Amino acid sequence: xxxxxxxxxxxxxxxxxxxxxxxxxxxxxxxxxxxxxxxxxxxxxxxxxxxxxxxxxxxxxxxxxxxxxxxxxxxxxxxxxxxxxxxxxxxxxxxxxxxxxxxxxxxxxxxxxxxxxxxxxxxxxxxxxxxxxxxxxxxxxxxxxxxxxxxxxxxxxxxxxxxxxxxxxxxxxxxxxxxxxxxxxxxxxxxxxxxxxxxxxxxxxxxxxxxxxxxxxxxxxxxxxxxxxxxxxxxxxxxxxxxxxxxxxxxxxxxxxxxxxxxxxxxxxxxxxxxxxxxxxxxxxxxxxxxxxxxxxxxxxxxxxxxxxxxxxxxxxxxxxxxxxxx
Amino acid sequence: xxxxxxxxxxxxxxxxxxxxxxxxxxxxxxxxxxxxxxxxxxxxxxxxxxxxxxxxxxxxxxxxxxxxxxxxxxxxxxxxxxxxxxxxxxxxxxxxxxxxxxxxxxxxxxxxxxxxxxxxxxxxxxxxxxxxxxxxxxxxxxxxxxxxxxxxxxxxxxxxxxxxxxxxxxxxxxxxxxxxxxxxxxxxxxxxxxxxxxxxxxxxxxxxxxxxxxxxxxxxxxxxxxxxxxxxxxxxxxxxxxxxxxxxxxxxxxxxxxxxxxxxxxxxxxxxxxxxxxxxxxxxxxxxxxxxxxxxxxxxxxxxxxxxxxxxxxxxxxxxxxxxxxxxxxxxxxxxxxxxxxxxxxxxxxxxxxxxxxxxxxxxx
Numbered sequence: 001x002x003x004x005x006x007x008x009x010x011x012x013x014x015x016x017x018x019x020x021x022x023x024x025x026x027x028x029x030x031x032x033x034x035x036x037x038x039x040x041x042x043x044x045x046x047x048x049x050x051x052x053x054x055x056x057x058x059x060x061x062x063x064x065x066x067x068x069x070x071x072x073x074x075x076x077x078x079x080x081x082x083x084x085x086x087x088x089x090x091x092x093x094x095x096x097x098x099x100x101x102x103x104x105x106x107x108x109x110x111x112x113x114x115x116x117x118x119x120x121x122x123x124x125x126x127x128x129x130x131x132x133x134x135x136x137x138x139x140x141x142x143x144x145x146x147x148x149x150x151x152x153x154x155x156x157x158x159x160x161x162x163x164x165x166x167x168x169x170x171x172x173x174x175x176x177x178x179x180x181x182x183x184x185x186x187x188x189x190x191x192x193x194x195x196x197x198x199x200x201x202x203x204x205x206x207x208x209x210x211x212x213x214x215x216x217x218x219x220x221x222x223x224x225x226x227x228x229x230x231x232x233x234x235x236x237x238x239x240x241x242x243x244x245x246x247x248x249x250x251x252x253x254x255x256x257x258x259x260x261x262x263x264x265x266x267x268x269x270x271x272x273x274x275x276x277x278x279x280x281x282x283x284x285x286x287x288x289x290x291x292x293x294x295x296x297x298x299x300x301x302x303x304x305x306x307x308x309x310x311x312x313x314x315x316x317x318x319x320x321x322x323x324x325x326x327x
Numbered sequence: 328x329x330x331x332x333x334x335x336x337x338x339x340x341x342x343x344x345x346x347x348x349x350x351x352x353x354x355x356x357x358x359x360x361x362x363x364x365x366x367x368x369x370x371x372x373x374x375x376x377x378x379x380x381x382x383x384x385x386x387x388x389x390x391x392x393x394x395x396x397x398x399x400x401x402x403x404x405x406x407x408x409x410x411x412x413x414x415x416x417x418x419x420x421x422x423x424x425x426x427x428x429x430x431x432x433x434x435x436x437x438x439x440x441x442x443x444x445x446x447x448x449x450x451x452x453x454x455x456x457x458x459x460x461x462x463x464x465x466x467x468x469x470x471x472x473x474x475x476x477x478x479x480x481x482x483x484x485x486x487x488x489x490x491x492x493x494x495x496x497x498x499x500x501x502x503x504x505x506x507x508x509x510x511x512x513x514x515x516x517x518x519x520x521x522x523x524x525x526x527x528x529x530x531x532x533x534x535x536x537x538x539x540x541x542x543x544x545x546x547x548x549x550x551x552x553x554x555x556x557x558x559x560x561x562x563x564x565x566x567x568x569x570x571x572x573x574x575x576x577x578x579x580x581x582x583x584x585x586x587x588x589x590x591x592x593x594x595x596x597x598x599x600x601x602x603x604x605x606x607x608x609x610x611x612x613x614x615x616x617x618x619x620x621x622x623x624x625x626x627x628x629x630x631x632x633x634x635x636x637x638x639x640x641x642x643x644x645x646x647x648x649x650x651x652x653x654x655x656x657x658x659x660x661x662x663x664x665x666x667x668x669x670x671x672x673x674x675x676x677x678x679x680x681x682x683x684x685x686x687x688x689x690x691x692x
Contacts (some may be wrong), residue, residue, distance in 0.1 A: 014520060014524075015523060015524050016523070018520070018524030019527065019528060022528060022533070023522070026533075026537065027536070027542035029536075030540050057544040093379060118336065143672065144672075146675060147618070147668055147671045147672040147675055148668050148671075149622045149671070151629060152645075152667065152668065154501070154666065155645075155648055155649075155651075155654070156661070158402035158651050159654050159655065159661060162651055163655055163658075176664075186329040227509075232538070257527075258526075261526070261527060261528070262529075262530075264379045264529040264532070265529040265530045265532065266531070268529065268535070269531050269629075269630065283532060284632070287535055287536065287632060288539065288631070295536060296536070298532065299532045299533065299536050301439055302529050303527060303528045303529060303532075303533075304531050305447070306527055306528075306529055310527060
């Protein structure tokens with residue numbers, strides 16, 4: 001088990017390295033470098049930019065050095081918590097990340113939990129009562145969930161609630177709570193708003209899990225060891241939980257690794273539609289303003305988040321399925 | 328029966344199984360219609376998608392009628408003329424039917440001029456009304472452009488991006504996956520790492536980052552191909568994985584060994600034995616990845632960092648639906664969403680049907 005975790009950790013480090021290179025590339029892609037934008041901004045605000053300031057800035061960001069040195073400077077800064085400055089917000093990128101990332105994690109985790117809490121019971125039911133009305137309803141909902149993109153679902157939900165009930169489901173807090181300090185009342189207010197993004201983002205994942213898990217449970221149900229357990233007189237409920245469901249859960253645990261990038265992806269775009277105070281809208285804004293340090297850092301952090309999630313799912317899988325760690 | 332006992336080829340078997348999958352057949356028919364409409368969109372769209380009917384801004388969908396105001400019935404649907412009036416309470420322009428003018432809907436009418444595929448000049452349209460009447464099947468937008476005709480033109484862009492993107496990912500995936508499956512070793516382990524890294528980045532943020540980097544002075548065609556390449560950047564990894572694992576498992580099979588023993592060249596083995604035995608899996612996984620690409624383009628354009636007007640795609644059309652109070656007053660702005668969902672659903676059905684049909688061990692015949 002120990003060596004398995006160490007191996008996974010080593011893989012994770014390589015992946016993180018790759019991700020940091022991708023993020024750095026995105027930062028470097030737009031024409032013009034950080035400094036030209038910064039100087040343009042300074043002079044437009046009336047500050048006199050003299051050559052010594054330019055030279056010191058150039059040295060600070062290593063812009064006079066080859067690209068790989070610039071990368072090492074950047075990644076060195078990131079590791080010590082210095083992500084650079086956002087000139088659009090005129091603030092350290094780290095501050096903006098600290099503001100937005102925690103809520104992104106909360107929403108992603110809430111969605112993940114919601115997805116599993118809904119999908120697992122439905123798929124067990126669908127498998128046990130195959131071809132029942134409930135099974136058909138679950139299949140149809142599953143197909144719709146897979147086909148309706150999350151941002152359209154968010155739009156349609158927002159539209160319907162606004163039109164038919166006159167309420168707005170956007171945002172994560174009521175207007176009076178938006179600026180308030182954290183308190184139980186604010187948390188309760190957030191939970192009241194959280195269900196919309198949770199359902200919207202979780203819909204596709206839930207549908208996907210229902211499909212896979214229903215199929216695996218059905219496969220397992222027909223196997224001999226299940227018949228054997230039944231013939232021993234073990235109550236049906238226990239047979240089901242102890243054997244087919246346990247086997248069918250394994251692929252589900254291992255899909256957390258795919259589920260997380262999908263959820264983070266979904267969160268990004270749904271947050272723009274629903275105007276949630278998380279990374280999505282700020283990332284879009286940063287990209288439109290070509291505020292690349294901010295945008296690249298967000299992409300880096302979101303990817304890191306999913307990689308850590310994948311690591312956790314790998315470890316969980318090793319705990320639940322002894323066959324994996326013996327590899 | 329003796330008559331049907333002659334053996335069918337693999338593709339005939341697959342087709343036979345596919346046709347019994349009702350949802351998949353329905354999906355195939357819908358897709359065929361969509362692509363037909365898209366290919367001939369200049370002919371199928373009743374109005375010019377760029378023309379601004381400035382006296383008909385935000386006009387609601389024109390209702391098709393069969394019974395006129397005097398109670399007379401006609402089998403041929405018709406529309407009334409549209410009169411615009413000012414609502415004295417809200418000071419908004421409202422549109423009321425002008426029952427004194429009746430315009431029957433006819434097939435093959437002459438309308439605005441266009442160049443089919445930019446080549447032949449014509450003004451023939453599949454259907455429409457006589458000059459003077461206005462047929463806004465799904466209403467008009469903020470500039471008074473016909474939403475229905477715009478959706479039809481958008482079909483061409485949105486659905487072709489999926490196909491081109493998938494062809495690209497298929498090409499890259501087959502080559503990379505094939506090499507890494509055949510020549511295990513350093514190349515294989517490097518590509519596996521790279522694939523893992525690409526797949527662990529959340530799609531939408533990565534797509535957003537890359538497409539925002541497309542130079543703003545690019546012309547629409549370049550942007551279109553840029554977006555397609557960005558979308559296939561993730562698609563090929565999936566194909567490469569499938570191809571690699573199939574190569575790895577197949578090269579140990581007896582029939583491949585036998586071919587080697589019989590002195591077949593490697594190229595012959597790959598093209599005659601390996602590829603035909605797994606191509607169905609690849610086709611299935613590729614079909615199932617088209618909707619993802621269509622949605623990717625829609626999402627990016629919707630956010631305003633994908634295709635940009637004057638290009639018309641479903642995502643560009645949905646940009647107008649971002650403003651929830653506009654959608655509330657003019658709900659027809661949301662109609663492109665219906666077509667997106669229908670296309671994605673149809674692709675999913677076809678993909679599912681293909682998967683079941685291509686699986687040689689499937690029992691449901």
